[in-house]
Amino acid sequence: MMPRTRRARTGTAALAAVPLLVIVVFFLYPVGGMIARGFWPGGSFAPRAVLDVLARPRVHQVLWFTLWSAGLATAITVIAGVPVAYVLHRLRFRGRSLLRTVVVLPFVLPTVVVGIAFEQLIRPSGPLGGLHLDGTPAAIVAALVFFNLGVVVRTVGIFWEGIDRRTSEAAATLGAAPFRVFRTVTLPALVPAIVASASVVFLFCSTAFGVVLTLGGLRYANVETEIYVLTTQDLDLTAAAALSVLQVVVITALLVVASRSRRDPRALAQQVGAARRPRRGDLLLLAWTAVVGIFLAAPLVTLLLASVRTDSGWSLQYYRALQSTGQDGALLVTATSSLLHSLVIAVQAAGLALVLGVVVSYLVSRPRSGGGSRRLAGLFDGLFMLPLGVSAVTLGFGFLITLNRAPLDLRTSVLLIPIAQAMVALPLVVRTVAPVLAAIDPRLREAASSLGAGPVRVLLAVDLPHAWRALLAATGFAFAVSLGEFGATSFLARADSPTLPVVIYQLISHPGPLNFGMAMAGSVVLATATGLVMLLVDRLRVGSVGAF
Amino acid sequence: MAEQDGARDGALAVRGLTVRYDGVPATDDVDVDVPAGSVTAVLGPSGCGKSTLLRAIAGLEQPDAGSISYAGADLARVPTHRRGFALMFQDGQLFPHTDVAGNVGYALRLRRWPKAQVRSRVEELLELVGLDGFGPRMPQTLSGGERQRVALARSLAVEPRLLLLDEPLSALDRGLRERLAADLHDILRRAGTTTLLVTHDHDEAFAIADRMVVMRAGRVVQAGELAEVWRQPADAWAARFLGYADVLDGDAAAALRTVIAPEEQWTQIALRRSALVVDPAGALLGTVLAARATPDQIRLELEVDRVGRVGAVAEPGSRAQVGDRVRIGVRTDRVAVLPGTV
Numbered sequence: 001m002m003p004r005t006r007r008a009r010t011g012t013a014a015l016a017a018v019p020l021l022v023i024v025v026f027f028l029y030p031v032g033g034m035i036a037r038g039f040w041p042g043g044s045f046a047p048r049a050v051l052d053v054l055a056r057p058r059v060h061q062v063l064w065f066t067l068w069s070a071g072l073a074t075a076i077t078v079i080a081g082v083p084v085a086y087v088l089h090r091l092r093f094r095g096r097s098l099l100r101t102v103v104v105l106p107f108v109l110p111t112v113v114v115g116i117a118f119e120q121l122i123r124p125s126g127p128l129g130g131l132h133l134d135g136t137p138a139a140i141v142a143a144l145v146f147f148n149l150g151v152v153v154r155t156v157g158i159f160w161e162g163i164d165r166r167t168s169e170a171a172a173t174l175g176a177a178p179f180r181v182f183r184t185v186t187l188p189a190l191v192p193a194i195v196a197s198a199s200v201v202f203l204f205c206s207t208a209f210g211v212v213l214t215l216g217g218l219r220y221a222n223v224e225t226e227i228y229v230l231t232t233q234d235l236d237l238t239a240a241a242a243l244s245v246l247q248v249v250v251i252t253a254l255l256v257v258a259s260r261s262r263r264d265p266r267a268l269a270q271q272v273g274a275a276r277r278p279r280r281g282d283l284l285l286l287a288w289t290a291v292v293g294i295f296l297a298a299p300l301v302t303l304l305l306a307s308v309r310t311d312s313g314w315s316l317q318y319y320r321a322l323q324s325t326g327q328d329g330a331l332l333v334t335a336t337s338s339l340l341h342s343l344v345i346a347v348q349a350a351g352l353a354l355v356l357g358v359v360v361s362y363l364v365s366r367p368r369s370g371g372g373s374r375r376l377a378g379l380f381d382g383l384f385m386l387p388l389g390v391s392a393v394t395l396g397f398g399f400l401i402t403l404n405r406a407p408l409d410l411r412t413s414v415l416l417i418p419i420a421q422a423m424v425a426l427p428l429v430v431r432t433v434a435p436v437l438a439a440i441d442p443r444l445r446e447a448a449s450s451l452g453a454g455p456v457r458v459l460l461a462v463d464l465p466h467a468w469r470a471l472l473a474a475t476g477f478a479f480a481v482s483l484g485e486f487g488a489t490s491f492l493a494r495a496d497s498p499t500l501p502v503v504i505y506q507l508i509s510h511p512g513p514l515n516f517g518m519a520m521a522g523s524v525v526l527a528t529a530t531g532l533v534m535l536l537v538d539r540l541r542v543g544s545v546g547a548f
Numbered sequence: 549m550a551e552q553d554g555a556r557d558g559a560l561a562v563r564g565l566t567v568r569y570d571g572v573p574a575t576d577d578v579d580v581d582v583p584a585g586s587v588t589a590v591l592g593p594s595g596c597g598k599s600t601l602l603r604a605i606a607g608l609e610q611p612d613a614g615s616i617s618y619a620g621a622d623l624a625r626v627p628t629h630r631r632g633f634a635l636m637f638q639d640g641q642l643f644p645h646t647d648v649a650g651n652v653g654y655a656l657r658l659r660r661w662p663k664a665q666v667r668s669r670v671e672e673l674l675e676l677v678g679l680d681g682f683g684p685r686m687p688q689t690l691s692g693g694e695r696q697r698v699a700l701a702r703s704l705a706v707e708p709r710l711l712l713l714d715e716p717l718s719a720l721d722r723g724l725r726e727r728l729a730a731d732l733h734d735i736l737r738r739a740g741t742t743t744l745l746v747t748h749d750h751d752e753a754f755a756i757a758d759r760m761v762v763m764r765a766g767r768v769v770q771a772g773e774l775a776e777v778w779r780q781p782a783d784a785w786a787a788r789f790l791g792y793a794d795v796l797d798g799d800a801a802a803a804l805r806t807v808i809a810p811e812e813q814w815t816q817i818a819l820r821r822s823a824l825v826v827d828p829a830g831a832l833l834g835t836v837l838a839a840r841a842t843p844d845q846i847r848l849e850l851e852v853d854r855v856g857r858v859g860a861v862a863e864p865g866s867r868a869q870v871g872d873r874v875r876i877g878v879r880t881d882r883v884a885v886l887p888g889t890v
Contacts, residue, residue, distance in 0.1 A: 164641065166641045167641045169608050170637060170702075171643070172608070172628040172629045173608075173633055174634055174654055175630075175706065176658055177627075189644065189645065191645075
């Protein structure tokens with residue numbers, strides 16, 4: 001390796017300073033400020049109060065519910081998702097691309113929309129009303145599974161593609177029957193991907209907000225919704241801070257587990273397990289994939305039906321009503337104007353997340369020699385993963401209470417929401433782009449510079465041709481996520497310029513059939529928009545999208 | 549050209565095998581026999597369908613036509629894991645999550661052997677492949693040659709009815725390849741394992757096998773005993789693929805024939821480079837076009853009168869220079885008469 005020159009090191013430090021500054025100001029500071037409020041109630045340090053919160057029976061109840069609902073949902077997601085990962089990543093058949101999109105779609109759907117869709121499915125008069133799931137934890141768990149299946153399928157599936165098919169074939173010729181091959185050869189090889197995806201899914205389940213808020217009602221609350229209730233309704237910031245601290249600790253531990261088990265990104269470069277046509281032995285797995293497909297499609301179809309079924313038969317009345325402010329003035333602005341606002345914000349947030357994400361990805365994917373710099377890169381990488389798990393509610397509320405003083409008085413800034421959403425999308429951009437950059441053989445860059453290319457020229461000649469698809473896919477992914485973001489936005493959106501997910505929540509919170517129908521129509525519009533973006537993203541065939 | 553006694557010998561018989569990928573045949577009406585106890589090599593350039601043949605025999609590809617039988621029993625409905633054939637890949641494909649002993653003992657544990665017996669059989673196998681004491685090592689810590697030995701031991705563990713080797717040595721560097729080829733030859737004979745080997749390297753085939761099947765573009769060109777195939781290549785292409793340096797026909801072949809066998813009728817002949825030797829008593833005359841010294845001999849390019857441009861050798865002491873006129877002798881045990889056009 002070339003000795004790193006002082007100038008190169010200064011350049012790297014300067015480059016790292018930009019995202020570091022952003023994450024400190026717009027993530028650590030607001031979250032820290034929110035937590036500090038709890039520890040310093042009324043200005044004096046009182047940690048006892050925080051500890052006392054943890055002794056409350058209500059808090060125990062919330063913690064217990066969070067743990068078991070997230071744990072159960074994670075287990076079901078993994079068990080249901082692994083066979084689907086096989087079918088969608090090791091077999092080749094018509095409609096595979098569409099199915100892959102259907103599987104990832106729920107992940108970017110607005111959580112509020114997912115909640116409403118499930119509510120439609122299981123309400124007493126709904127298609128599954130006979131199962132009496134309405135208002136039960138089963139509905140919440142099912143919605144969490146729905147939301148996170150894509151994470152398991154993508155993460156495990158991409159990893160599975162990298163496993164050489166011939167290893168299992170060798171086992172088969174040694175006399176192992178198919179299931180035996182899976183248990184003794186394939187499963188041990190998949191463990192890192194399964195652990196990584198399971199820890200990320202657990203993280204998402206335990207911090208789920210919109211789904212639990214819409215389906216849990218007053219009876220079932222997890223830490224995230226409890227923080228919301230404590231902050232906005234009970235105004236008990238001490239208790240909210242206590243729960244936030246607990247959440248940060250647990251999430252940091254989970255992220256460490258996930259990154260430990262994450263595979264060497266270089267494995268992405270070798271696609272050795274080429275997909276093959278299905279055989280008779282795959283029938284059971286194909287059938288299971290169909291069942292999962294139906295499970296994923298059912299809430300969406302129900303949503304679609306609810307949006308066109310009115311008292312006077314089928315009609316597009318609710319869609320037309322999106323140009324209004326709803327029944328009894330439920331909204332301050334029309335739903336269509338909020339959609340436009342959402343799109344503008346999503347473009348801004350995606351752009352911001354892309355710029356920051358590319359810088360972070362570039363820095364964490366550089367090949368390095370020393371153990372010290374490798375640890376530093378790991379720390380850097382972990383820091384930018386934090387927004388993945390920290391309560392969006394904490395982030396949103398933290399923005400409100402910390403970014404209200406000069407020179408950081410951003411309460412009225414139009415960039416407040418895009419910045420918050422960019423923080424939420426940033427880890428996803430890094431997870432999409434960094435593995436692709438890391439998979440570039442460093443000898444290509446060395447060859448280019450030995451031929452006389454300067455650092456910028458190397459980036460243009462080597463990195464960009466490899467990474468442009470990933471950049472485009474990451475942008476689309478960030479756009480879709482930001483379009484559906486609800487947790488942080490619900491705090492920050494001003495009454496006169498809400499985003500569409502906020503409007504949808506306002507509509508279902510108000511009584512009246514027109515408001516409800518408009519919420520359905522708005523959800524369909526939002527789901528269609530994010531779905532189209534994800535379909536385009538899937539066309540780019542970037543393996544790392546949605547994988548962890 | 550395949551022998552029809554395979555089935556009677558109680559070993560593998562492939563008849564009329566055709567495997568298509570998206571309609572394109574990878575193997576086309578292929579017949580292959582592997583007599584019991586023999587080591588048969590399928591030799592062919594990459595893309596000739598030899599690996600597909602091996603995968604179909606292992607049950608990993610579905611034939612579009614033809615049959616595969618073992619000891620007279622058809623295998624069409626027998627899944628891979630019930631065939632009792634062990635397949636060893638180019639790069640070993642060791643299971644990365646378990647150690648060498650775990651890899652070697654895999655098939656034994658599948659068959660629920662008692663632990664103590666597994667342990668002693670694994671030790672025995674590691675000794676057979678020259679890796680005593682490697683049991684606790686992890687696959688990632690082994691060199692390429694060691695991995696191949698472990699893969700071999702793993703394949704031999706349950707004494708397969710048929711051992712299938714897919715380019716077993718081509719991932720290794722040259723010195724190691726030669727050493728391991730000799731070892732493989734000995735190990736297979738000591739174990740008495742019926743073996744089918746595919747390779748693109750004729751040296752590898754000669755070093756390990758005693759029978760050979762030559763394939764080209766999905767079809768079998770020639771099959772038989774190793775020495776027989778080597779002595780009598782089926783055609784010019786096969787001769788070149790088997791390592792013959794030059795093939796002469798027409799006037800060039802006739803000119804050579806009048807020198808070495810005026811009473812014979814052939815019209816096409818393949819020459820190994822060492823068939824033509826600079827020899828003051830030789831019957832042919834030629835001009836040296838290029839000369840390159842190697843440790844064992846001097847390799848020459850010659851323009852031989854009436855024969856044309858051919859490769860030849862000279863003793864290391866010879867002082868043949870570019871432009872020299874030299875006399876050349878023919879070593880008739882280094883040539884092969886081809887059936888060709890008569």
